[in-house]
Amino acid sequence: MPDNNLLTVDELKTYFFTDEGVVKAVDGLTLEVPRGRTLGVVGESGSGKSVGARSLMQLVDPPGRIVEGSIMLNRADGSTVDISSLDPRGPAIRAIRGDEIAMIFQEPMSSLSPVHTVGDQIGEMIELHWGYTKAQARDRVLELLQQVEMPKARGVIDSYTFELSGGMRQRAMIAMGLACDPSLLIADEPTTALDVTTQAVILDLIRRLQESFGMSVLFITHALGVIAELADHVAVMYLGSVVEQGSVMDVFHRPQHPYTRSLLRSIPSLGLEKKRRLEAIRGMVPHPFNRPGGCPFHNRCPEFMPGVCDQLVPPLEHLDAGRTVRCLLHSDVDEVRARQEEQAAAEREAAAGEAAAQRSVGKRGGESR
Amino acid sequence: MTSESQQPQQPEATGPNGNRKPLLSVRNLKMHFPVVKGLMRRTVGYTKAVDDVSFDVYPGETYGLVGESGCGKTSIGRCITRILEPTAGTILYDQGDGRPVDIANLRNRDMRPYRSELRMIFQDPFSSLNPRLPVLEIIGEVLKVNGIADGAELEARVRDMLRKVGLRAEYLRRYPHAFSGGERQRIGVARALASNPKLVVCDEAVSALDVSIQAQTINLLQDLQDEFDLTYVFVAHDLSVVEHISDRIGVMYVGKLVETGTVDDVFSRPRHPYTEALLSAVPKADPALRDAGKRIRLPGEVADPSDPPPGCYFHPRCAYAKERCRTEEPQMREIAPGHSAKCHFAHELDLKGVVAAETASR
Ligand SMILES: Nc1ncnc2c1ncn2[C@@H]1O[C@H](COP(=O)(O)OP(=O)(O)OP(=O)(O)O)[C@@H](O)[C@H]1O
Ligand SMILES: Nc1ncnc2c1ncn2[C@@H]1O[C@H](COP(=O)(O)OP(=O)(O)O)[C@@H](O)[C@H]1O
Ligand code: SF4
Ligand code: SF4
Ligand SMILES: [Mg+2]
Ligand SMILES: [Mg+2]
Numbered sequence: 001m002p003d004n005n006l007l008t009v010d011e012l013k014t015y016f017f018t019d020e021g022v023v024k025a026v027d028g029l030t031l032e033v034p035r036g037r038t039l040g041v042v043g044e045s046g047s048g049k050s051v052g053a054r055s056l057m058q059l060v061d062p063p064g065r066i067v068e069g070s071i072m073l074n075r076a077d078g079s080t081v082d083i084s085s086l087d088p089r090g091p092a093i094r095a096i097r098g099d100e101i102a103m104i105f106q107e108p109m110s111s112l113s114p115v116h117t118v119g120d121q122i123g124e125m126i127e128l129h130w131g132y133t134k135a136q137a138r139d140r141v142l143e144l145l146q147q148v149e150m151p152k153a154r155g156v157i158d159s160y161t162f163e164l165s166g167g168m169r170q171r172a173m174i175a176m177g178l179a180c181d182p183s184l185l186i187a188d189e190p191t192t193a194l195d196v197t198t199q200a201v202i203l204d205l206i207r208r209l210q211e212s213f214g215m216s217v218l219f220i221t222h223a224l225g226v227i228a229e230l231a232d233h234v235a236v237m238y239l240g241s242v243v244e245q246g247s248v249m250d251v252f253h254r255p256q257h258p259y260t261r262s263l264l265r266s267i268p269s270l271g272l273e274k275k276r277r278l279e280a281i282r283g284m285v286p287h288p289f290n291r292p293g294g295c296p297f298h299n300r301c302p303e304f305m306p307g308v309c310d311q312l313v314p315p316l317e318h319l320d321a322g323r324t325v326r327c328l329l330h331s332d333v334d335e336v337r338a339r340q341e342e343q344a345a346a347e348r349e350a351a352a353g354e355a356a357a358q359r360s361v362g363k364r365g366g367e368s369r
Numbered sequence: 370m371t372s373e374s375q376q377p378q379q380p381e382a383t384g385p386n387g388n389r390k391p392l393l394s395v396r397n398l399k400m401h402f403p404v405v406k407g408l409m410r411r412t413v414g415y416t417k418a419v420d421d422v423s424f425d426v427y428p429g430e431t432y433g434l435v436g437e438s439g440c441g442k443t444s445i446g447r448c449i450t451r452i453l454e455p456t457a458g459t460i461l462y463d464q465g466d467g468r469p470v471d472i473a474n475l476r477n478r479d480m481r482p483y484r485s486e487l488r489m490i491f492q493d494p495f496s497s498l499n500p501r502l503p504v505l506e507i508i509g510e511v512l513k514v515n516g517i518a519d520g521a522e523l524e525a526r527v528r529d530m531l532r533k534v535g536l537r538a539e540y541l542r543r544y545p546h547a548f549s550g551g552e553r554q555r556i557g558v559a560r561a562l563a564s565n566p567k568l569v570v571c572d573e574a575v576s577a578l579d580v581s582i583q584a585q586t587i588n589l590l591q592d593l594q595d596e597f598d599l600t601y602v603f604v605a606h607d608l609s610v611v612e613h614i615s616d617r618i619g620v621m622y623v624g625k626l627v628e629t630g631t632v633d634d635v636f637s638r639p640r641h642p643y644t645e646a647l648l649s650a651v652p653k654a655d656p657a658l659r660d661a662g663k664r665i666r667l668p669g670e671v672a673d674p675s676d677p678p679p680g681c682y683f684h685p686r687c688a689y690a691k692e693r694c695r696t697e698e699p700q701m702r703e704i705a706p707g708h709s710a711k712c713h714f715a716h717e718l719d720l721k722g723v724v725a726a727e728t729a730s731r
Pocket of ligand 1: 062
């Protein structure tokens with residue numbers, strides 16, 4: 001199927017099976033990363049942005065794992081692979097990581113090695129993925145450092161990361177991300193720890209590199225302003241799922257989900273409606289063990305519909321092209337209710353069947369769990 | 370050190386509240402930290418975290434301090450609350466009885482009566498609360514230590530405080546770990562306000578909070594300011610937040626104030642090239658503004674406060690720098706009433722402020 005999306009994520013679920021219970025960090029993530037464009041993912045702390053991004057590379061730490069859904073990657077050779085079905089430690093995903101999909105993080109020191117020079121650690125990746133010799137790799141590293149506009153690139157190549165400033169480290173990490181010319185660069189809050197002046201420079205750089213390399217960028221941040229500056233498309237996350245997706249203009253100027261609308265009203269913005277009182281969203285993001293039933297936003301939503309939003313899980317609705325929303329204001333409530341009641345009944349039946357089967361196993365003295 | 374920096378600087382001409390006297394008058398404040406090297410821990414130089422800073426804070430206002438990390442904002446806040454003992458300068462604190470006291474030069478033990486009046490809210494809601502103390506003791510400590518309240522009265526006041534910051538009074542005996550980030554920051558606010566302070570330094574008090582919790586906390590701080598007639602020194606690196614909450618601001622660069630004025634004046638018509646660059650770098654939460662106005666991107670890095678460049682500290686990064694800037698340090702001068710800048714060319718430069726956004730249809 002020819003399509004304009006590099007990556008299509010469908011109903012992805014990544015859960016952590018901890019001693020205290022199951023943390024549904026990503027719970028029905030559906031998104032599309034268009035080719036050669038930037039998708040901004042925005043959400044508050046704990047909404048599942050980082051776990052979602054790591055899932056796309058099969059980098060989820062135990063006790064977490066992908067339990068459901070698909071991650072379809074359209075590759076350069078025309079084939080398609082479902083990343084969610086790959087073994088997290090197998091050769092297939094390792095060939096994709098760093099080569100086709102690369103990731104950069106908020107804190108460069110956690111992903112850059114303190115005991116290797118900048119040149120050695122970036123070069124090593126190129127030797128590994130592209131089979132370059134040491135000398136060839138070094139030339140490529142220098143070229144990369146120049147592409148990320150590293151000041152004094154010829155000196156930095158032999159420096160250690162602790163000798164660099166915050167902005168320079170972030171450049172080194174971007175250079176490492178770009179090393180193998182990936183088709184998708186995932187950037188998880190890469191500018192959050194930087195000053196606004198440095199952030200502006202790094203955002204410009206990412207924008208320029210995205211254009212000149214023609215790659216797709218998945219840019220994760222909690223800052224709406226950064227999204228507005230950088231993204232072509234936006235996905236808004238709340239409690240593990242995307243509640244709204246669309247073009248950056250549509251999402252900022254015509255938000256369809258009450259959470260998006262509330263978020264936009266709760267931030268102070270330079271030069272905008274001076275001294276108005278901020279419209280805070282009431283309450284707080286629920287604890288991961290304590291997620292509300294029905295719509296996950298219902299206990300904070302200004303447009304809450306009693307008897308509807310606390311009972312039904314909002315399905316994904318497609319508005320116009322590339323625009324989706326998960327809110328019952330946009331659904332046919334009667335139809336959703338009928339469907340979900342039917343589904344619940346089927347599940348009850350299946351559960352009853354399973355329990356009966358287990359009882360009979362138990363009687364036969366089988367292993368009880 | 371040049372001799373002119375020893376002269377007392379003139380106070381700003383007019384306050385925002387007509388003829389009212391400042392609550393706090395900071396003059397020529399310096400906070401220098403020794404840079405030590407080697408086994409012998411020899412002092413090889415000084416980090417001039419705060420270097421010759423002067424400003425006034427008027428009763429009931431919010432004075433914002435902005436600038437890149439390391440420019441000395443926190444150090445100023447800590448001098449005002451005397452967590453740090455300043456290297457030089459004066460901080461006149463006037464409770465309105467006409468006998469201002471110089472906080473900067475008090476001995477620690479003489480500082481005691483003022484500790485309950487000058488309070489601080491910290492950035493990190495996780496590390497700033499002692500994990501081994503229940504909320505009652507965290508909030509009540511200042512009352513007990515200063516002999517303001519004890520026993521049942523103390524508990525009643527803490528309950529009252531919890532209610533005021535929007536927490537349930539039953540939380541009294543809980544420990545910090547049982548609260549979310551937003552709730553902990555409310556505890557931090559309650560702790561700062563329990564002793565009925567006059568002035569509160571909010572050091573990045575909302576910076577670590579999520580968008581929705583940040584809005585709640587900003588609203589809370591504003592409500593409490595109205596209710597208790599509080600004065601704030603509000604330190605933050607997020608200029609949108611500072612614009613929203615402040616009446617007047619000071620812009621800092623490498624230990625020095627480079628521009629002061631009302632928030633409206635400074636943001637709409639900056640007079641210092643650094644302020645212009647800072648405003649230009651702030652991401653605007655409206656994609657329609659993406660290409661509006663010129664973008665200024667600062668080359669290079671912030672100067673090292675232990676080894677600043679000669680002349681104007683900003684000259685290696687300044688797009689308007691001329692020969693004079695390399696050798697001669699500019700003085701802080703008033704450019705318009707209540708609006709001062711520390712730049713040789715502040716009068717003649719036409720700098721760009723915040724692009725007035727069209728109110729997005731939300
Ligand atoms: N190793 C883990 N074990 C258990 N729970 C986890 C683990 N890692 C993440 N979680 C939980 O998964 C949820 C989503 O976390 P995630 O790190 O993706 O959030 P985020 O959106 O990136 O937040 P932030 O903006 O703070 O980075 C949270 O509730 C978090 O506590
Ligand atoms: N206790 C200290 N000892 C030595 N240097 C310090 C100390 N506190 C701050 N500094 C230095 O002083 C400068 C200003 O720091 P700070 O006031 O924390 O800046 P800001 O709050 O604006 O980020 C920085 O260079 C910092 O490293
Ligand atoms: S489904 Fe209901 S509670 Fe959820 S966002 Fe829509 S209106 Fe609000
Ligand atoms: S004094 Fe010179 S270098 Fe400094 S800000 Fe003004 S123009 Fe720029
Ligand atoms: Mg994260
Ligand atoms: Mg600070």
